[in-house]
Amino acid sequence: MSGIPANLEQLLAKQLTNIKQAQAAEERAGAVQQTRFLSSEMTALLTRQVGRELFSYYVYLGLYNWFADLGLDGLAGFMKKNADEELKHTEKVNAYLVDTNNRPALPAIEAPAPEYDSAVAVAQAALDHEISVTADWKNIHGLAVNDNDPTTMALALWFVTEQIEEEDKTMKLVQKLKLAGDGLALLQIDEMYKE
Ligand SMILES: [Fe+2]
Numbered sequence: 511m512s513g514i515p516a517n518l519e520q521l522l523a524k525q526l527t528n529i530k531q532a533q534a535a536e537e538r539a540g541a542v543q544q545t546r547f548l549s550s551e552m553t554a555l556l557t558r559q560v561g562r563e564l565f566s567y568y569v570y571l572g573l574y575n576w577f578a579d580l581g582l583d584g585l586a587g588f589m590k591k592n593a594d595e596e597l598k599h600t601e602k603v604n605a606y607l608v609d610t611n612n613r614p615a616l617p618a619i620e621a622p623a624p625e626y627d628s629a630v631a632v633a634q635a636a637l638d639h640e641i642s643v644t645a646d647w648k649n650i651h652g653l654a655v656n657d658n659d660p661t662t663m664a665l666a667l668w669f670v671t672e673q674i675e676e677e678d679k680t681m682k683l684v685q686k687l688k689l690a691g692d693g694l695a696l697l698q699i700d701e702m703y704k705e
Pocket residue numbers: 563566595596599643
């Protein structure tokens with residue numbers, strides 16, 4: 511006999527079990543915490559970027575619709591190809607967040623501009639958008655440098671490098687369309703973009 515009433519002994523044993531379970535849960539939480547790669551500011555910025563890349567998809571889809579409506583299949587195809595790439599970008603950023611143990615709270619996507627005055631205005635809208643996305647990724651790279659966050663630096667470097675090509679091909683389209691004007695030469699440009 512220990513001198514402690516049996517019901518008290520049971521109560522103490524139960525409390526001890528509860529404490530051990532709570533400690534184990536804290537250790538598990540701690541283990542998850544240690545695998546978090548990103549600062550909370552970076553998580554927020556990259557989550558916003560998932561929305562920005564998806565918005566890029568939406569912009570290009572709208573531009574695809576504009577050219578497809580005019581029967582300019584070559585230029586429509588160029589826009590559709592870009593749209594498909596933006597969807598891949600969206601998934602790449604989202605996957606990076608998931609892989610670093612985040613569950614991104616996906617932002618709402620705004621509607622792209624519904625109407626354009628000319629083919630040049632369409633291509634210019636794409637170029638303006640690409641320039642703003644380059645600025646996004648440079649900003650993310652800057653925060654990654656401040657955070658001493660090498661994996662996000664690598665991700666941002668991949669995207670900024672990708673932006674060189676995206677801006678270049680869009681700039682060339684703007685220039686060609688400016689030279690062509692809205693006449694028959696537009697049909698020739700369209701032929702050039704057919705695959
Ligand atoms: Fe993109």
